[in-house]
Amino acid sequence: MLGELEFERPVTELKKKIVELREFTKNADVDLSDEIEKLEARLEKLEAEVYGNLRPWDRVQIARHPERPTTLDYISHLFTGFFECHGDRFYGDDEAIVSGVAKYHGLPVTVIGHQRGRDTKENLRRNFGMPHPEGYRKALRLMKQAEKFNRPIICFLDTKGAFPGKTAEERGQGEAIAKNLFEMAGLTVPIICIVIGEGASGGALAIGMGNHVLMLENSWYSVISPEGAAALLWKDAGLAKKAAETMKITAPDLKELGIIDHIIPEVKGGAHRQKAEQALLVDNYLKRSLKELTQYSKEQLIQHRYDKYRSIGEFTFATDPVAIK
16 A cells, blocks of 8 residues: 555555455455445445545645655656756755756746655755755746746745754855745746645745645645644644644635635545646646736736735624624
């Protein structure tokens, strides 16, 4: 099984039972087709119940699945002729952020995204997907280049946060993130951001200020991780599940709050189950966003981005607040 998650155990156990019965019928002169058919019907119902009623913590677990598609996975499925660019021209290269130029259905685009590793060795090389300042400066260098050549920018967000270590602070982590936010607000090309896994804090937002922000169904996006919030609120990171329930960090919550624009559905069980099929689902929404945004003028793109972020946090009282005593 692909890294069974805690809430999936009933489904996994039933699948194992079906496999065992099929193996048994091969080696014994017994017809168990009726029993297998009943179990398969039960499995279908159970999967609909489990995956159709996911709790916030369940979605966090799916977002963290080690086999979940990364930026490079989506690049290989969605783009052609990807040419990766390295270095920030100030300090060095940061492999926690992948950036380069590619073609999307024949249209030249700039692609930027967080990149975590598949195993310990790659995670160490990519710093577990937590960028240093040079990673954000590399991203900004590619964004400014995209503006110069009038290329749309597509960003994939998937990070536990910007690297909080001493070396990152010495090289200006806060300044790098702030500058990216400032510069992205005024870019004159379309920016589409897609949260594909974890979207934590300024580490995600530093490449996440887009005209359209899309989010995979089982991703999460927040100012802090559930563990961090639990440690701050209740002095116990073990209460992360409780924090996830109250933080409004899932795609349905964020869509309702107006923080994201569209939810990209995932294949049953999570994006890691069928990567190629999941890439097609992303492709459908990405094409739609690009078709809309490429119709805007440079001035309209900036105004669109401005209006989007100014409207976040606005709400209407159901009752006149003056009358409430």
